[in-house]
Amino acid sequence: MTQTQPETQRADRSAGTVAHLRPAYHVRPPSGYLNDPNGPIELGSDVHLFFQSRPTLDMHVPVEWGHATSPDYVNWTLHRPAMAPQPGGPDTDGCWSGNTVLDDGRIRAFYSGRVEDNPFQSILTAVSDDGGASFGPAHQVVPDPAEAIMFRDPFVWKENGTWWMVVGAGYVDRGASIALYRSPDLSQWTEAGPLAELPRTRVGGEDTGSAWECPQLLTIDGRRVAVVASWSPEGGPGEILSFDVDVPLDPRRVDYGTDFYAASALRESRFGPLLFGWLPEGRDRPGWNDGWAGVISLPRVVWLGPDSSLRSAPVPTIDTLRTGAASTGEITGQCEIVVPEGPGRVVIHFGEQERLEIELDADTITIDRSHASLAPHAHGGRMQATDAFDPASGRPAVRIFLDGSVVEAFTRAGRVLSTRVYPTTPPPWRVEGPVGTECWELATHPRSARS
Incomplete structure (x- = not known):
């Protein structure tokens, strides 16, 4: 098949020199x-x-x-x-x-x-x-x-x-x-x-x-x-x-x-x-x-x-980073994805060939980044935590924080999985999740002091 111009641009970006991978609300210096x-x-x-x-x-x-x-x-x-x-x-x-x-x-x-x-x-x-x-x-x-x-x-x-x-x-x-x-x-x-x-x-x-x-x-x-x-x-x-x-x-x-x-x-x-x-x-x-x-x-x-x-x-104050109203489907590179109830499957579609898959069953959360990036140096593989869901906690089934290349997922029972992904396709991205899944755009920080 003849490669289209967007696919060529994605291949050029696969080395990682793309701004959308840079975390924007997590702490890190500019360079x-x-x-x-x-x-x-x-x-x-x-x-x-x-x-x-x-x-x-x-x-x-x-x-x-x-x-x-x-x-x-x-x-x-x-x-x-x-x-x-x-x-x-x-x-x-x-x-x-x-x-x-x-x-x-x-x-x-x-x-x-x-x-x-x-x-x-x-x-x-x-x-x-x-x-x-x-x-x-x-x-x-x-x-x-x-x-x-x-x-x-x-x-x-x-x-x-x-x-x-x-x-x-x-x-x-x-x-x-x-x-x-x-x-x-x-x-x-x-x-x-x-x-x-x-x-x-x-x-x-x-x-x-x-x-x-x-x-x-x-x-x-x-x-x-x-x-x-x-x-x-x-x-x-x-x-x-x-x-x-x-x-x-x-x-x-x-x-x-x-x-x-x-x-x-x-x-x-x-x-x-x-x-x-x-x-x-x-x-x-x-x-x-x-x-x-x-x-x-x-x-x-x-x-x-x-x-x-x-x-x-x-920390509870993380909610103050939310901007606008909750949405479904399309997301930016800085967002929170909230799944109120499981079991179910969350897929973050970065592009036609790039996706992050998150499976929630009665006891276990699994994150699979095997298809998350076409970049040659990006790591793949699966990660899993059991005893991940406690119905009595009052928390959502999972809260997924996405910040460029950063993913932090916190489950209802307090299990957390932190990983990195490097999609070559820039946002907007698309989320597919269980009924009730909400997506919140998050404000970008940190900023630099003038003094």
């Missing part, structure tokens, strides 16, 4: 590489979010801490980077992951400083005296370990008058570990033994990893719940897992999609415990030729399900 979210914190009426980023896609450029603020967790303003590596300092090759706390009204960051020749990322602290816009010089707070295969990513919080810190670690003879420290003043830290350890194994089909990075510690319903990123030297990043640290460890996945990693928690917020995550690219590196890569997930309210797994829902 460059973004990865881990870091240190979300409420200060006054605003929430501050920091994140690892590079101004270009050159992975040899050391990461810095980008900075965004929001009055409501959904309308974001991007600012200049808040933290940059100090030449010749303890983070000369990168300001890696950590979190922030309030210290006498000032924002204090704890993070990993990378120096290329050092075997570990030293645990550093730095203080902001201008409300999070910038941080002063850093210094190390705990010694590097004598032996470990990994040691990085502090998370600090205050409980019953004592400051606590966990650090991600892994050891050849002990497996994945969460190192624990305590302090009366954020300056002098004493090792308090491992909070949790687990030799590498498989639980529920998931590899628990040789080490755990980005550990976060939440208190939910009086239970201490750890959220960790499984990691191994040969395979790198694995999955985000959660477990109660005070009972025999039973790690469970936090997100059942293909692209969610390096979770960052806010223990207390106006909505309760929250979780952010990094949504990496779902395409091979040759496809990164449009000047940007990586995005931050929507912030998620989290709770424990009946099986003690961590469940999620988008």
